[in-house]
Amino acid sequence: MNVEHDTRTRILSTARVLFHGRSYADVGIKEICDLAKVQKGSFYHFFPSKQDLAMAVIDDMADEWAHGFVAEAFDQNLPPLERLDYMIDAAYYWQKAAKDIEGRMPGCLFGNLALEISTRDDVLRAKLNAVFEKASRRFHEALDQAVELGEVPPLDCEATSAAMLAFLEGIILLAKTRNDPEVIRDLGPAIKTLRIELAHPN
Amino acid sequence: MNVEHDTRTRILSTARVLFHGRSYADVGIKEICDLAKVQKGSFYHFFPSKQDLAMAVIDDMADEWAHGFVAEAFDQNLPPLERLDYMIDAAYYWQKAAKDIEGRMPGCLFGNLALEISTRDDVLRAKLNAVFEKASRRFHEALDQAVELGEVPPLDCEATSAAMLAFLEGIILLAKTRNDPEVIRDLGPAIKTLRIELAHPN
């Protein structure tokens, strides 16, 4: 069981690391196979194409996120606004750890892939969009609860949650470009100041 | 004079369009040459390598930006906060026009390149970082003036301007992933709500 899927898992995690650290186009299947100690023929036994591999990598990482520190950060027991800080912190420490090890900030795998391939591959684009929408929903929940608890004046939670996700991705983009995770820490807390007012019902 | 540089210019503008619409790695020199109606040998007469071409493309677009709608948006005669709206508007209309023509949102060339190659090529990364820093300075100016005019309570203009740029890039990223320029219009105005307070002097 676990042995059967071991090869597949090795391919998947190797591909994830390489795609994240460089880019989709820059990483070849040969390189993935070599590092994962898998033969090329075996690769194509599990994944029909490089695109399918990318799909699986996205699913894989989205799952790990959802059950990992995203679940922690958006813990229902945490005060809603603290969850935002937690999320920023988690992003910061993650990127910092990666930079300390590899010397470079990998940024957000989803953001990286989105900008690289969403003009070329509509299927992958749609999948990445779904990941972002799911992430946005976490912000949405937190905002709803913050409003309910009176911690924040009423606002357009739908739009604001999307804006917060955009801000997070933007900060990571800027930090990666500066190769300096501190950007996340310095700018991140401003996420709580973002507000989009409710549209006036005429 | 203009004839001499015509070939170079054709290469440059063709490369810009292709890099912007797809990605750096996905566009080959052969394709650029074909579209620009230039022979490969001629290409390498003007550009020593693909990396040098990328440098030139970034410079080229940064120049066109600086003297184009960025200069318009950050017109000193405009009220500072209106400049922010102008910038969002400009981004929106640009992306919308591009999508109407090509069917896909290209996003921001600088953001695209930054995420794709800043882990692989430190020279290009540094250049893109410089572009962002220059852009951030425009926001900085506007914020300084807004504070001076009392339109906004005092704040950390340095950090907030960087946050605003991050937000802009993040919005474009999200819009590109959704392939829907309206995201820029819907979330963009929240840029004015971003605030990073001045650090307390102990």
Add this chain to the structure above:
DNA sequence: TTCATAGATGACCGGTCGGTCAACATGAAG
């Protein structure tokens, strides 16, 4: 008229790309 220089041409290079395939190993079910 000569000569140097800038530019244009297209064949060519080794290497890598994503992907295919026939042959073979393994192990469980009949």
Add this chain to the structure above:
DNA sequence: CTTCATGTTGACCGACCGGTCATCTATGAA
């Protein structure tokens, strides 16, 4: 013992990659 499914192996494919180069042409100064 046979059959079949699952998985492994590595040679192989044509296309394309970034980049090189010898050769030719056009131009303008001396």
